Amino acid sequence: MLLTLAIFIPLAGAAVVALWPRHDERGFKVAALITTAIPLAISIWMATTFQPGGGMQFVERAAWVPSLGINYILGVDGISFPMVFLTALLTFLACLASWQISPRPKDYFALLLLLETGMMGVFCALDYVLFYVFWELVLVPMYFLIGIWGGPRREYAAIKFFIYTLLGSVVMLVGILAMYFAGAQALGRPTFDMLALQKVQFPFRFQLWVFLALYFGFAVKVPVFPFHTWLPDAHVEAPTAVSVLLAGILLKMGTYGFMRVSLPTFPDAAAYFSYAIAVLGVISMIYGAFVAMWQADLKKLVAYSSVSHMGYVMLGIASGTPMALSGAVFQMFSHGMITGMLFLLVGMIYDRAHTREIAKLSGLYATLPAYGIILAFASFASLGLPGLSGFVAELLVLLGSFPVYRTLVIIGAATIVITAGYMLWMMQRVLMGRSRPELESLPDVTGRELATVIPLIVLIAVLGVYPRLLLDFTNPALIQLAARVGGM
Numbered sequence: 001m002l003l004t005l006a007i008f009i010p011l012a013g014a015a016v017v018a019l020w021p022r023h024d025e026r027g028f029k030v031a032a033l034i035t036t037a038i039p040l041a042i043s044i045w046m047a048t049t050f051q052p053g054g055g056m057q058f059v060e061r062a063a064w065v066p067s068l069g070i071n072y073i074l075g076v077d078g079i080s081f082p083m084v085f086l087t088a089l090l091t092f093l094a095c096l097a098s099w100q101i102s103p104r105p106k107d108y109f110a111l112l113l114l115l116e117t118g119m120m121g122v123f124c125a126l127d128y129v130l131f132y133v134f135w136e137l138v139l140v141p142m143y144f145l146i147g148i149w150g151g152p153r154r155e156y157a158a159i160k161f162f163i164y165t166l167l168g169s170v171v172m173l174v175g176i177l178a179m180y181f182a183g184a185q186a187l188g189r190p191t192f193d194m195l196a197l198q199k200v201q202f203p204f205r206f207q208l209w210v211f212l213a214l215y216f217g218f219a220v221k222v223p224v225f226p227f228h229t230w231l232p233d234a235h236v237e238a239p240t241a242v243s244v245l246l247a248g249i250l251l252k253m254g255t256y257g258f259m260r261v262s263l264p265t266f267p268d269a270a271a272y273f274s275y276a277i278a279v280l281g282v283i284s285m286i287y288g289a290f291v292a293m294w295q296a297d298l299k300k301l302v303a304y305s306s307v308s309h310m311g312y313v314m315l316g317i318a319s320g321t322p323m324a325l326s327g328a329v330f331q332m333f334s335h336g337m338i339t340g341m342l343f344l345l346v347g348m349i350y351d352r353a354h355t356r357e358i359a360k361l362s363g364l365y366a367t368l369p370a371y372g373i374i375l376a377f378a379s380f381a382s383l384g385l386p387g388l389s390g391f392v393a394e395l396l397v398l399l400g401s402f403p404v405y406r407t408l409v410i411i412g413a414a415t416i417v418i419t420a421g422y423m424l425w426m427m428q429r430v431l432m433g434r435s436r437p438e439l440e441s442l443p444d445v446t447g448r449e450l451a452t453v454i455p456l457i458v459l460i461a462v463l464g465v466y467p468r469l470l471l472d473f474t475n476p477a478l479i480q481l482a483a484r485v486g487g488m
Contacts, residue, residue, distance in 0.1 A: 005042060010116040013034075013035025013036075017032050022106050044085075046058060050473065058074070091249075094241035101241075107148075115245065123256060142246070175212075178209070182206060218254040235303035248339060251335075275318070285311030285412050286411070288305065291304045298361070314328075316397040321401070321482060337459055345375050363431075364431050388461060
């Protein structure tokens with residue numbers, strides 16, 4: 001029942017906020033914040049009772065449409081549970097960061113809660129129909145959140161995001177239906193049960209075609225080069241909190257799809273395409289880092305750095321070794337926190353200076369010392385400074401992938417230098433130098449803003465010095481997954 005509550009309490013909260021009197025702005029904002037705090041409290045309690053290595057846990061099962069083999073099945077393991085916790089945490093912080101949103105704050109908070117229901121559902125669903133319903137549900141609130149509360153080109157960015165991800169979803173649906181009909185023949189009964197279909201040994205040629213269909217759906221969401229072009233537009237135009245959820249959670253839905261569906265269900269096809277996936281992952285790493293280096297807009301720089309960092313995840317998935325897969329999940333979790341914090345910081349300075357142009361933000365450390373320290377911390381975490389979570393994630397991916405793809409790992413490792421280059425250059429231009437007169441009167445970080453970044457700072461630092469805190473959750477499930485795909 002815990003997972004059902006974590007998924008649908010935000011939906012109930014969205015209904016409450018939608019019905020709340022529009023003039024009582026503080027009332028519906030507090031209601032939205034409490035609603036996001038409940039799934040976070042549930043996920044923290046689940047963490048205390050989660051049994052690493054215990055397979056699927058907190059499983060809930062009920063018949064939905066039995067004649068078609070559709071069931072309401074929820075459950076989490078070491079791969080999905082960290083994403084559930086991250087979703088609850090970032091949505092709570094995003095809600096807090098949206099306190100001053102305008103116009104139409106009531107509609108905004110209702111859509112934000114609806115978005116949380118969709119994201120939570122994707123990571124908990126163990127039935128393909130349920131998975132697809134939640135997957136598609138995410139598109140609707142995200143489209144309106146970008147299209148109504150975004151920047152000057154918000155309508156273009158929202159439509160581009162919707163079309164790209166919808167096309168990917170439709171192709172993915174074709175793959176799911178093919179799996180359903182072939183699975184019915186093999187099992188002697190129709191079912192959309194993910195775990196049941198993973199036990200079917202599909203013919204090799206069938207695996208290849210369905211793997212490609214699913215790849216298109218998941219790769220657009222990651223996004224993998226060359227399906228990434230929707231991402232910078234969506235990030236730049238989206239309001240701050242929506243950018244946090246877009247980078248922190250939505251991109252992870254794609255990589256989670258590879259680990260939950262593609263690899264365990266089609267291990268032979270995964271092995272066949274693994275080199276191509278690794279090459280595209282490394283291209284994403286290098287390309288994203290180089291393009292980020294030349295951005296004049298601070299938000300675009302962070303957006304392209306996401307393309308680069310998600311390339312690490314794809315390289316780890318393609319390698320298929322236990323260490324590389326551990327690094328991939330660690331990177332998913334770590335990137336969600338670090339990039340989420342960077343987008344929060346970009347939003348803070350934009351609210352004050354009304355610009356994100358790097359050339360116009362010089363000398364911020366002198367005028368906003370607390371902001372400068374937090375931005376430096378987030379930047380060092382993003383470039384993979386030892387002692388912070390980003391370093392652990394990248395190290396695990398590179399070490400785990402090296403025995404499989406030595407040349408690609410050596411090429412991809414250059415990303416570390418490039419990332420360090422553009423992050424340090426950004427810090428030098430934004431934090432150092434002569435402070436601009438128009439920025440000298442800006443207020444420093446407020447208490448509410450500190451509350452949105454302190455949990456992330458603590459987690460990034462703790463996981464950087466004690467990664468077992470996360471690895472103990474993920475490793476047993478990833479060892480089983482690696483055995484399933486044969487290390488590729």
